[in-house]
Amino acid sequence: MPRTRPVSTLHLHLRLPDDGEPLRRRIASAIVAALRDGHLDAGDHLPATRALATELGVGRGAVVDAYDELAAAGYIVTRPGAGTRVAAGADAAAKAGARPHVAAPDTAPPAPGVAPRRATFDLAPGYPDTALVSPRDWRSSWRATLSGALPNDAPSPDLHLRLRAALADHLRRTRGIVASADEIVIVPGILSALRTLVAAADLAGRPVAFEDPGYARARRLLDAAGVRVRAVAVDDDGLDPDSLGPADAAVYCTPAHQYPMGGRMSVSRRARLIASSADAGRLVIEDDYDGEFRYGVAALPALRSIDGGRDTVAYLGTASKIVSPSLRLAWMVPPAPLLARVREALDISGETVSAVTTDAFARFIESGSLTRHLARAARTYTARRQAFVDALRRHHPDVGLAGIEAGLHLAVRLPDGVDDAEVAREIGRRGALVRGLDAYRAGEAGPRGLLCGYARLPESQADAAARLITDVIRERRVRAPGLAR
Template identity: 40%
Template sequence: METSALPVTLDRSSATPLAVQLAEQLRAAAGDGRLRSGDRLPSTRALAGELGVSRTVTAAAYEQLHAEGWIAGRHGSGTYITTAPPGSLPATAAPVRRDTTQDSVVDLTPGSPWAGGIEQSAWRRAWRAASHVAPMVRPNRSGLPEYRAAVAEHLLRHRGLRVGDTDVVLATAGTSTAAAELGRAVLRPGDMVAVEEPGYQRAVGALRAAGLRVVPATVDADGLLVDAIPATVRAVYCSPAHQYPLGGRMSAGRRVALVERAREQGWLVIEDDYDGELRYDVAPLPLLAALAPDVVVHLGTTSKILTPTLGVGWIVAPPPVVAAVLAHRDATGSGPAPAGQLVVVELARNGDLGRHLRRLRRELSERRTLVVDTLVRGEVRVLGDDAGAHVVVPVASAEAERALIRAAADRGLLLDGLARHHIGRARWFGIALGYAACSREQLKRALPVLVELVGDGAG
């Protein structure tokens, strides 16, 4: 894009510093689509000359936008917009389409539960019992009391979180919906939220739809890089127990550092407990919500441990956050549907939920061993903790990732690449390989094919 085409007008009579004005206008242009991901920006010197300001102004604006993740420099090439406008996805970030009508396709994408392991007699019993509950006259914005009590018991038994008062527990329609509610009820339009990079793009979409500015927060093998989070954010969205999609855990030191920064700078930490119940090497890791209930909002869902059919999850939050969410629900007439809550209550009441979780951990632990052993014997590199329902197979480039996905599709395997899990320019490439959605026999047949494809250079 030519310098003269930049949508920038500086007001020298304003009390707002010129560098702040410039950053705000470039951010807004990138946010509404006037500047697109991949557009090249002028150098700080050229832009300063065009606008009639000192280079200090343009350099400060670029530095702020770089810290927020809106722009990135390419060595020897220049500075480029890296973040797409809200509601859009880059070409490499198309969501994976799961066509369950094609029996010949083996679904190896992450994020799906082992729904086939749900005991059918327990499932039918829970639905029958739920159907005997009389129809409600008025909606319950918090969620059914018995459901919130069941969630509190589940968190105590399986996540080590002691909820002293179920008033801090709210029913939700799932993690993404909860993120959107927090964005609208607790934060303000234009507030900045840091989300792990790579990270959960549905949460990114939900937060952007709430009018928030999402910036990337870098992760490595030990989780979120706390020192790299811009101080100006209002909230941080993270998955410390089993980072999605890379599969690592946030180290104890970084957990403490995140909580300390949150308290010092007034951040809200949104803890997505993705696959938190599913650890196979040690006991499930302690929750951030247990470490700092004053600044952490814990999000959970039944869609990974049971099935998305139920459409229910939960929030555990500080009382002011709970009050804000309830006020938002009252004002908008929204709230979680009770049917799925009733089924969860019955599954918990009869002990079926606990029995299913024990079977789930045993089954997925065995599947993970099968996956890792097969890939390692085939000299395929594998990343990710001994936890959850997916591992990561890294590859060298975006081109290699796309080639592997295409080659696998030709052989009847549905894969999910890492590139689409980025907000801006992708830095991680490979496959997030799920092993819960398919049957064990399908998995056994698919793994040698994947080893072959990687060995042949498709990856």
């Protein structure tokens, strides 16, 4: 019989958390390091999760998640009644440098003319921290899906009933939207939803009001689809309904957290927007891209939930900000009069989502895993946001910040006349990836500033990142002291 050595204790050395790596991964990496250094061998029994948690002084859940990660990578084997032991060949894999997980990318494509370098701080907006998703819950949803028969249905908007039913309950609880599963359409991303709406509502060749600054990819897509995009300036409360014209066939807006400036559309504006659009026969496209995250303020009702919204608003939601953009999963609740045409347009285009993916995500919602994840993520993002905001104000007391009440990013305002693209490039040269507002403006007019995502910025790194950003801003002001604030 092969030699097995019971391991009652493991003297693991956990890395300090200043790199932002989740605790479960640090535990898994420490076990792999013990294999690599010869402190563990193939066949050795590992301590029970409760015993190891006590030894390390951490919660048992983190150890369970670490064991799950190691088991999925083939490093350990767990059998009921037989405990957990190191898998055959695990020692060789550890010595060969095989990791139990994929390391998060720490570099980004450089801007034109900028030499590639390591991005010490990745503050690119629009990305959640996928490490916050419980591996146990995520794997459980996928295991349950994959244990069933392989789907054999032809792609169709009528598919994904399980996910549509789960989303109907989720939207009612979190966004106040009352819609049946039959009123929800699943699409592979927000841009797919916009393409579908252009076809279903015959928007090509017609004017569509669009926030400025706004979501540049959506603006480019509408323009490529033949829509006459009309830029409408936003203010601190987002889009003003009074800026819309009678010829506008539709309006695209992000009322929960205006992208990119972060304004929240007031209740009075929401009511006016729905009323005026209903009177004008105008389609309202509500992109609720990160409507789940609020900090110290109450969630405002989605436009779709307001009286008159059911026949006027196309509500768009996405898994990109709450779980991961790699899922390529979004949902749409079209206006009731447009639902049949939306389904027809999708049937013609053939744009659909994998039935396996939608079933797994439906189980993730049904099990309560999404609710638990959103609560955990909101706590983490709240702390990261506060640490970043405090650090920015500490290093630059009069810095102008916008959009800090919601979402996963904030805007740092710059003086009029400053080249925000160049400021962003200089910050990138020094090791922090941010975006200039130039990438979101329709023209030269509009606010100057930087867009900084903090969802993936550990609290321990907030001070250094803020110091780097404010140092560059301060240097630019010194070079051009006559610039207006």
